[in-house]
Amino acid sequence: NAGVMQNPRHLVRRRGQEARLRCSPMKGHSHVYWYRQLPEEGLKFMVYLQKENIIDESGMPKERFSAEFPKEGPSILRIQQVVRGDSAAYFCASSQFRQSQETQYFGPGTRLLVL
Amino acid sequence: GDSVTQMEGPVTLSEEAFLTINCTYTATGYPSLFWYVQYPGEGLQLLLKATKADDKGSNKGFEATYRKETTSFHLEKGSVQVSDSAVYFCALMYDSGTYKYIFGTGTRLKVLA
Numbered sequence: 001n002a003g004v005m006q007n008p009r010h011l012v013r014r015r016g017q018e019a020r021l022r023c024s025p026m027k028g029h030s031h032v033y034w035y036r037q038l039p040e041e042g043l044k045f046m047v048y049l050q051k052e053n054i055i056d057e058s059g060m061p062k063e064r065f066s067a068e069f070p071k072e073g074p075s076i077l078r079i080q081q082v083v084r085g086d087s088a089a090y091f092c093a094s095s096q097f098r099q100s101q102e103t104q105y106f107g108p109g110t111r112l113l114v115l
Numbered sequence: 116g117d118s119v120t121q122m123e124g125p126v127t128l129s130e131e132a133f134l135t136i137n138c139t140y141t142a143t144g145y146p147s148l149f150w151y152v153q154y155p156g157e158g159l160q161l162l163l164k165a166t167k168a169d170d171k172g173s174n175k176g177f178e179a180t181y182r183k184e185t186t187s188f189h190l191e192k193g194s195v196q197v198s199d200s201a202v203y204f205c206a207l208m209y210d211s212g213t214y215k216y217i218f219g220t221g222t223r224l225k226v227l228a
Contacts, residue, residue, distance in 0.1 A: 004158060035216070042119065042204065042218035043159075056215070091158065095214075104216070106151075106158035 002027065004094050004107035005074075012113045013082045021077040021110045025094030032075045033104060034067060037089040049075060082114045117142045121205050121219035128195055128226050136190040136222045138179075138205035146207040148172075148181050148188040149216070153202045162190075162203070195226045 005024040013019050025032050030051050035043040036059075046059040049069035060067065064082075069075040079086055089111050093104035122137040140148065147166045151159040163172030168183035179190045188205060205219040 006158075033215075035218075040220065042121075042206075042220045043216070044218070045215040048215070059215070093159075103161055104214070106160070108156065108158040 004092060004105050006090075006092050006107035006110050008110060009108060010111045010113070012115065014115050015083055016081050019079040019082050019086070019112055019114075021079075021090050021092075021112070022074040023077070023092030023094075023107060024074040025092075026096075026105055029094035029096050029105070031095045031097070032069050033093040033095075034075075034077050035091045035093065037091065037109075039088070043091055046077075079112075082112075084114050087112055087114045117146070117207065117209070117217050119205050119207055119217055119219035121203075121222050124202075124221075124223040126222060126224045128224070130197055130226055130228055131194045132226075134190070134192040134195045134199075134224070136203055136205075136224070138188045138190065138219060140186050140188065140205075140207050142186070142207060142209075144209060146209050148179070149206045149208065150177070150179055150188070150190050151204040151206060151218075153204065153221070155201070159204060195224070197226045197228050200224055200226045 032049045034046040037043045047067045048056040064080045066078045089109045091109045093106045095104045118141045120139050149164045150162040152162045153159045163174040165172040165181035171180045177192045179188050202221045202223045204221045206216045208216050
C-alpha cells in the first residue's frame with residue numbers, strides 16, 4: 001500500500017513563475033491537508049480539502065495561493081507569481097476519515113526554491 | 116494563541132545514551148499531543164501520541180507523558196541508536212472541526228556510533 005506521494009520532490013522557480021505541487025493521498029483516503037514549513041519554523045497548516053471541496057483554507061495566504069482536490073487525480077497546490085519568501089518545504093497529509101483522533105499520514109514534501 | 120515550543124537542536128549523542136527532547140505547549144483547551152519523526156528524505160511519521168492528561172504514549176522504545184500541570188510532553192528514550200538520527204516534531208491537535216496540527220519547530224537528533 002503506497003504512502004502519500006508528492007511530486008516533484010524539489011522544484012526551482014524564478015520569481016514571477018508559477019509553481020504546481022501535487023499530492024496523491026493514500027489509497028482510500030479522501031481528506032487532504034497541506035502544510036508549509038518555512039526555514040527554521042515548524043509546519044504550519046494551510047488548507048484542508050475533501051474531494052471537490054475546500055473545507056478550511058484559513059492558513060492560506062490571501063493572494064497567489066490556491067488549492068484543489070478534484071474528483072479524479074491528485075490534489076494540487078498552486079502558487080502564482082512566486083516570490084523568494086515562498087521558498088519552503090510543502091507537506092501534504094491525508095486521512096481516511098474526518099474524526100478527532102484520525103491519524104494523518106504525511107508525504108515526503110516538496111522543497112520549493114525561488115531564485 | 117495555541118503554540119508548541121521545542122528545545123533547539125541539533126542534539127548530538129553517542130550511541131546508547133539517554134535522550135530527552137523537551138516539548139511544552141500553550142493551549143486554551145484539552146488537545147491531543149503527538150510526536151512525529153522525519154527521517155532524511157522521508158515524510159513525517161507518527162511516533163507516538165497521548166490524548167489526555169497523564170496518558171503515556173510509547174513506541175519503538177520512545178516514551179512521552181502528557182503532563183497537564185507542567186503543560187509538557189517531553190520525549191525520552193533510554194538508549195539511542197544511530198538509526199534514531201532524524202528530526203523530531205512535537206505537535207498538538209484540537210478537535211476544531213478541521214483537525215489542524217500545530218507543530219513545534221522540530222529538533223534534529225544526531226546519534227554517533
